[in-house]
Amino acid sequence: SQTIHQWPATLVQPVGSPLSLECTVEGTSNPNLYWYRQAAGRGLQLLFYSVGIGQISSEVPQNLSASRPQDRQFILSSKKLLLSDSGFYLCACQRAAYGYTFGSGTRLTVV
Amino acid sequence: SQQGEEDPQALSIQEGENATMNCSYKTSINNLQWYRQNSGRGLVHLILIRSNEREKHSGRLRVTLDTSKKSSSLLITASRAADTASYFCATGSNSGYSTLTFGKGTMLLVSP
Numbered sequence: 001s002q003t004i005h006q007w008p009a010t011l012v013q014p015v016g017s018p019l020s021l022e023c024t025v026e027g028t029s030n031p032n033l034y035w036y037r038q039a040a041g042r043g044l045q046l047l048f049y050s051v052g053i054g055q056i057s058s059e060v061p062q063n064l065s066a067s068r069p070q071d072r073q074f075i076l077s078s079k080k081l082l083l084s085d086s087g088f089y090l091c092a093c094q095r096a097a098y099g100y101t102f103g104s105g106t107r108l109t110v111v
Numbered sequence: 112s113q114q115g116e117e118d119p120q121a122l123s124i125q126e127g128e129n130a131t132m133n134c135s136y137k138t139s140i141n142n143l144q145w146y147r148q149n150s151g152r153g154l155v156h157l158i159l160i161r162s163n164e165r166e167k168h169s170g171r172l173r174v175t176l177d178t179s180k181k182s183s184s185l186l187i188t189a190s191r192a193a194d195t196a197s198y199f200c201a202t203g204s205n206s207g208y209s210t211l212t213f214g215k216g217t218m219l220l221v222s223p
Contacts (some may be wrong), residue, residue, distance in 0.1 A: 004153075006153075008207075032209060034210065034211075036213075041215075042201070042215055043199065043213045043214050043215040044154075044213040046210055046211075047214070049210055059210075078222055088151075090153055090154065092154075094209055099144045099146075099156035099159050100144075100146075100154070100156060100211060101156065102146075102150060102153035102154045102155070102202075103153050104153045105151075105152065105153050107151070
């Protein structure tokens with residue numbers, strides 16, 4: 001079965017600082033990978049998805065970027081954080097016909 | 112944009128009662144999925160129902176899908192305090208790549 005490792009669990013960063021969140025997947029190869037953001041009391045907003053190494057699709061233009069340097073590694077980055085970047089960031093992996101497996105998430109607070 | 116919309120936004124019941132949550136969506140789908148999220152945690156996949164299916168069961172969960180009404184329901188029977196969580200529906204589109212669009216969720220509170 002697939003396992004997603006996501007870190008850190010919580011992060012407090014000042015406005016204007018850079019960001020790097022990492023997600024790694026075990027138990028599968030060539031997965032579809034996704035970054036979602038969840039604002040407080042809201043649903044999930046798809047930010048980026050990737051179907052392979054170096055292949056990134058952006059759903060929402062914003063202050064963030066994503067990269068996939070290895071088959072089972074997905075990184076979310078920002079050069080300069082904004083207050084509006086605060087939220088709960090979730091990495092997910094598609095499990096073929098069985099839905100997504102999610103990581104445990106990173107709670108980002110920009111201060 | 113949000114595709115699925117859950118109803119109600121919040122639901123409070125006693126242990127042993129059944130909980131029903133509904134989901135409506137707007138465009139054609141390939142499948143519909145339900146997820147559970149405990150506070151501050153990632154989402155856990157519960158069940159997937161395909162567009163050509165009308166009903167599916169998994170343990171105490173029962174999901175129905177009515178594509179003519181573009182709606183789905185999740186029934187949790189004999190609820191337990193451990194079922195307290197937020198429940199999200201997510202729709203998979205018919206487009207070439209697979210992404211899920213999530214609703215805002217129903218917050219379920221099951222009291223002992």
